Amino acid sequence: MSAHPHQSSAATPAAESGPADASVRVPVLFLLTSGILWLLAGSALAFIAAIKLHTPGFLADCEFLTYGRVYPAALNALAYGWGVNAGLAVALWLMVRLARANLPGGSLLLVAGSFWNLGVMLGVLGILAGWSTSVPWLEMPRQVVPLLLVAYVLCAAWVIGALRHGSSPRLYASQWWLLAAVFSFPWLWAAAEAMLFFAPVRGTVQSVVGAWFTGGFLLLWFMPIGLAVIYYLLPKLIGKPIRGYYVAPFGFWSYIVCAGWVGASRLTGAPVPAWTQAAGAVASLLMLVPLAILTVNLLYSVLADGLSVLGRSVVLRFTAVAAAAFTFCLGRASLMILLGSPRLTWLAVSSDYLILYGVFSMAVFSAVYYLTPRIVRRAWPYAGLINAHFTLSFIGLLVGGVALELGGQQQGRDLANGVAFTEVTAHSLPYLQTATIAGVLLILGHLAFALNFVKIAFCPFVRARANAAPVPVELTRTAPEMEVAP
Amino acid sequence: MSAPFSGHDPRLESAAVSDDSVQRVHARLLQEKPQPEPGGYAFAPLMLLGFMSGLILFCCIFLVHNRGGFDPLVYNGQIDPKASSNVSVELTVPEMIAKGQSAYAQTCIQCHGPAGLGQPGAFPPLAGSEWVNGSEERLIRVLLHGLKDQIAVKGEAFTSSNKMPAFSAAPYLWKDDKIAYALTYVRQAFGNTSGPVSVDKVKEIHAATADRKSEWTQAELPAQ
Numbered sequence: 001m002s003a004h005p006h007q008s009s010a011a012t013p014a015a016e017s018g019p020a021d022a023s024v025r026v027p028v029l030f031l032l033t034s035g036i037l038w039l040l041a042g043s044a045l046a047f048i049a050a051i052k053l054h055t056p057g058f059l060a061d062c063e064f065l066t067y068g069r070v071y072p073a074a075l076n077a078l079a080y081g082w083g084v085n086a087g088l089a090v091a092l093w094l095m096v097r098l099a100r101a102n103l104p105g106g107s108l109l110l111v112a113g114s115f116w117n118l119g120v121m122l123g124v125l126g127i128l129a130g131w132s133t134s135v136p137w138l139e140m141p142r143q144v145v146p147l148l149l150v151a152y153v154l155c156a157a158w159v160i161g162a163l164r165h166g167s168s169p170r171l172y173a174s175q176w177w178l179l180a181a182v183f184s185f186p187w188l189w190a191a192a193e194a195m196l197f198f199a200p201v202r203g204t205v206q207s208v209v210g211a212w213f214t215g216g217f218l219l220l221w222f223m224p225i226g227l228a229v230i231y232y233l234l235p236k237l238i239g240k241p242i243r244g245y246y247v248a249p250f251g252f253w254s255y256i257v258c259a260g261w262v263g264a265s266r267l268t269g270a271p272v273p274a275w276t277q278a279a280g281a282v283a284s285l286l287m288l289v290p291l292a293i294l295t296v297n298l299l300y301s302v303l304a305d306g307l308s309v310l311g312r313s314v315v316l317r318f319t320a321v322a323a324a325a326f327t328f329c330l331g332r333a334s335l336m337i338l339l340g341s342p343r344l345t346w347l348a349v350s351s352d353y354l355i356l357y358g359v360f361s362m363a364v365f366s367a368v369y370y371l372t373p374r375i376v377r378r379a380w381p382y383a384g385l386i387n388a389h390f391t392l393s394f395i396g397l398l399v400g401g402v403a404l405e406l407g408g409q410q411q412g413r414d415l416a417n418g419v420a421f422t423e424v425t426a427h428s429l430p431y432l433q434t435a436t437i438a439g440v441l442l443i444l445g446h447l448a449f450a451l452n453f454v455k456i457a458f459c460p461f462v463r464a465r466a467n468a469a470p471v472p473v474e475l476t477r478t479a480p481e482m483e484v485a486p
Numbered sequence: 487m488s489a490p491f492s493g494h495d496p497r498l499e500s501a502a503v504s505d506d507s508v509q510r511v512h513a514r515l516l517q518e519k520p521q522p523e524p525g526g527y528a529f530a531p532l533m534l535l536g537f538m539s540g541l542i543l544f545c546c547i548f549l550v551h552n553r554g555g556f557d558p559l560v561y562n563g564q565i566d567p568k569a570s571s572n573v574s575v576e577l578t579v580p581e582m583i584a585k586g587q588s589a590y591a592q593t594c595i596q597c598h599g600p601a602g603l604g605q606p607g608a609f610p611p612l613a614g615s616e617w618v619n620g621s622e623e624r625l626i627r628v629l630l631h632g633l634k635d636q637i638a639v640k641g642e643a644f645t646s647s648n649k650m651p652a653f654s655a656a657p658y659l660w661k662d663d664k665i666a667y668a669l670t671y672v673r674q675a676f677g678n679t680s681g682p683v684s685v686d687k688v689k690e691i692h693a694a695t696a697d698r699k700s701e702w703t704q705a706e707l708p709a710q
Contacts, residue, residue: 239502274554274563313494379498386496482503
């Protein structure tokens with residue numbers, strides 16, 4: 001590293017991991033800890049739901065744990081508990097870093113964060129108690145939604161505040177994507193809640209609103225957070241600029257313009273006006289433009305120099321998998337439109353799973369592995385657990401994705417051939433069992449992640465502080481300058 | 487813990503470059519457009535432009551083929567409600583009445599009046615009329631092809647120089663469904679309580695009387 005010609009100069013004496021990281025330590029750790037707890041709880045619930053799909057007798061006597069309650073509880077715990085907590089943590093840290101802001105009183109965010117988690121907990125318990133609204137991705141009882149919205153706004157305001165009060169004069173691509181996510185989510189959510197529960201629209205329009213929200217939540221919250229992380233970590237870890245960066249703004253805007261419409265393509269073949277379905281399909285196809293640009297920006301930036309760099313860095317491997325999953329997700333969505341693939345099968349579940357796990361979670365994992373040592377100023381205790389986490393989650397992602405993909409195609413063929421419904425269900429069993437095995441791998445990975453996180457984040461507070469290790473030299477030095485692209 | 491961390495130790499992944507330089511270099515990259523090959527063009531932007539244009543063209547064609555006439559009631563994009571006359575959208579009776587009412591208010595009201603009372607000696611009433619509340623088939627025939635000369639309604643004779651026009655012909659050119667809606671409306675308005683007239687029934691009668699070129703007379707339409 002020190003072979004770089006432009007080493008740290010006296011003009012920039014402060015180490016990179018400095019007051020900015022320290023100022024968000026408490027809120028970021030809080031959001032990450034609650035996010036990881038939700039990840040574990042959500043995975044456990046999802047695991048129960050997955051078993052029930054092929055072994056319906058499992059826990060069937062317990063009213064709280066029937067499939068109709070466990071599945072939405074798992075989905076909401078993962079989306080709002082893990083997704084929003086971890087997303088906000090990463091967004092806050094990245095924004096503070098890139099804006100070079102110093103957040104005073106960031107610990108006030110704990111209040112808002114606590115209310116967010118209280119709200120999600122009430123919502124998930126409400127679903128388990130049978131008060132689900134029964135609208136996919138919006139099952140939490142409407143009574144907790146105002147609390148959650150206020151808590152979210154108070155959390156997200158810090159991200160905006162960091163940008164507003166930062167000293168950096170330049171905006172980097174990660175910041176565009178973070179802002180898009182932070183602003184889109186409350187708008188999508190509040191509008192969907194209002195139109196579905198507080199002042200319900202009539203009939204068919206409800207399913208259109210539901211699909212619009214789900215598509216928006218996936219493409220305008222989970223995806224952008226993942227993309228922001230990838231845009232940041234690739235040059236940071238590889239040391240080379242993003243390829244074709246000059247079209248990145250166009251990629252961003254074309255994505256934002258189309259993404260809101262893509263949700264309607266979830267209704268292909270459903271009893272909603274044909275033009276709505278056609279508009280969704282067209283938006284999905286137009287996403288090929290940002291897909292092409294972002295693939296060059298991200299995936300090609302990883303692959304251009306060969307795979308050797310991936311072999312060396314586990315964190316970069318997480319990032320690279322997220323970049324590859326992004327290209328795969330959007331490419332497949334367009335292909336499904338062109339081929340007229342059957343909807344309402346496991347294929348749809350597999351798409352959502354790829355975005356939620358393949359893009360968002362993998363990117364957030366890489367960000368957490370990168371940022372946590374910098375905010376707590378010590379290294380991760382177990383390298384083996386990080387490797388194990390990557391291996392388990394990568395294999396789990398692959399196995400689960402392939403199982404749902406093949407199962408969905410099987411289902412589509414059967415339905416098209418008029419096979420009896422019980423037969424269709426029977427045919428999909430092996431795929432669902434495979435998906436459960438993938439779930440086991442993912443949960444093991446999450447446990448490795450959580451164990452490592454607890455150790456790095458909380459050990460100094462548990463043990464006596466006297467024997468704390470000295471701060472690693474990596475955290476006190478200034479990172480080298482990036483060379484100008486040839 | 488005291489062991490130094492090499493560049494890619496997962497326990498402490500080192501930054502290859504500083505945040506500030508990442509932002510500075512990329513800000514400059516945004517300004518710099520790709521340089522053309524000597525004596526040629528920059529290939530990548532042209533390719534992107536071509537790809538986008540092709541995609542937009544394809545999407546336009548796709549949308550036209552799947553739009554379903556932008557009709558809120560068409561759920562299958564392959565069907566154009568205007569082009570395919572054999573596809574009719576089933577309306578509920580209240581919807582038929584609503585459409586029939588607007589047809590009545592635009593056209594029929596001029597002779598038969600807002601309360602369906604007609605005009606003594608000139609235009610027969612619809613309210614309580616045995617023609618309106620009687621045979622559907624006769625009523626449909628009247629609206630399809632019109633009625634001329636004399637008509638007796640509720641024991642009163644009407645002879646008007648203005649005959650009842652044929653609504654399936656020019657200048658009205660009402661479709662069969664509109665005729666069904668208007669009849670359904672008048673059969674339950676103005677105190678009438680007769681059942682609805684289905685679109686299929688109108689189609690059936692229309693097909694059976696397709697050769698009819700002139701208006702009916704009362705003698706041709708005996709009460710059944």
